[in-house]
Structure formats: C-alpha cells, structure tokens
Amino acid sequence: MKIATWNVNSVKARLEPALTWLKHAAPDVLCLQEIKTIDENFPRDAFEALGYACAVHGQKSYNGVAILSKRPMEDVTPRLHGDDADDHARYLEALITGKNGVVRVASIYAPNGNPQPGPKFDYKLAWLERLRKRAKTLLRAEEPVVLMGDYNIIPEDKDADRPKAWVKDALFQPEAKAALRRIENLGYTDAFRALHTEGGHYTFWDYFGSWERNNGIRIDHVLLSPAAADRLQNCHIERAVRGASEKPSDHVPVVVELAI
C-alpha cells in the first residue's frame, strides 16, 4: 500500500496541484494537513471523482487535517485525548483495509510553537506529549500503525540546510527533538531516516526565497509501529512537487510503501 502525507497550506488554494499529483502518484491513502477550512467547505467532490473517500477534521482559517483513501476506511476518529479545551483541528485517525491486512493511519499537524519560549511553545510540548500517550496506546494491539504528518520538528542538524539559522526556533529546540525521540523510543521508526542515512533531504522550504537556495528542512515525518516497520518497502520525498505549480505549498509530500 502506498500511503502519503502532505501539508498543503490550504486545500482550496492547492486543489489543482493536489488533484494533478494524485493522478500522477496515485497513492492509496493521502493524509492532508493545514486544509484551513471547515468540513462543509472541503472539496470532497473533486477527490471522490478520483476514487477517494474523504475523512475530514476541519477548522475555520487555521489548521485542519484530512485522510483521503481509495481503500475501505473505518474507525474514523478526530482529536487527541488529554485536553478538552484544545479546539485546534490537528489529529485524525482511521483504520484502512489493504489487500493484505489493515493499517491504522493518523494525519498529524503538530503545533509550530513559535515564538519560544512562551505559551505557544508550551502548547507544542504538551500536544506532543498527548501524541506520545496516544502512540503508546496504539502499540497494544500490535497492528501496523502509521503516524504521519507535519511534526514541526527538525530531528537533527543534517535535516536542515543551515542548522545554525534554526537554533532559536521552536522547530529545533532540544525539548522538541526530545519529544519526537520519546515517541520513537516507544518503538516507532522514522521511515525516511531508516532508509536514507544521509542528510540534505528536505520537506519544507519557506516562501522567502528558500526554495531557490535549497534552504530547506525535514519536518514532515512518517513514524511506523513495529508491525508497520516490518512491512516497510520504500519511503521517499516528492521534491519535484515544489516546482510543479506556480503557487505551490511550502511543504512537499512524503510517500511510504508498505506490504499491506
């Protein structure tokens, strides 16, 4: 099964590039982040026309996540436990049936956390701890789990073109890196890093001319439970998507292939 994640920075602004990419790459599942719209305004007709069912957890103007699937999708569940006052739409989970078993997929949009220090950074760390608890719970069933999306964390120096430029940024704080490692230490595998040990592979370039200089960072990650890692076949970054349209997202898709 081919499963992808993509922070589109508004699903409406990116509808044409998204449809073009779906036709070309034809993933079985696509997790979207930053759809920036409410459920009612999600362009589901356009995706359904390509054969995708849509699970949507939207929000007006900000955040918002979705899961598109060509395969049967059930147990669709929005939100992370642990803070009933948190009204950001940042997490959506679904159970997807492949030709060779099931996989639980989560579409994740972790908080940015800037400026740091401050309440937004505190929220980021608290949110990541809630994600860790969910990740731990999901291990009990010993089923394949894919936790994918925009983690807003640069794991290591080699995941940034200019690591020194990020030392004061929330995405590169030791506490943020530790929060990601804490999830990995439960037994989750960074699918891209497991297959590509070298640096210089990025998923995000800001709109301030960074693409032209390849001043990128790797912040969109695919975490696999042990049962999913057993079935890992491939993982790659769809870098060409950044240059494929006139108004691209600041993120590009990451694709993982699992024998499921």
Place this chain on the structure above:
DNA sequence: ATGGTGGCTGTGCCA
C-alpha cells in the same frame, strides 16, 4: 541580523 511571502481574514493572525 534582518526581513522577506503566502493564505485567510477582515484591516491582523499564523506560519
């Protein structure tokens, strides 16, 4: 070191 762009909103907020 700074400020640059983009999307959605509503003349600012968030990234």
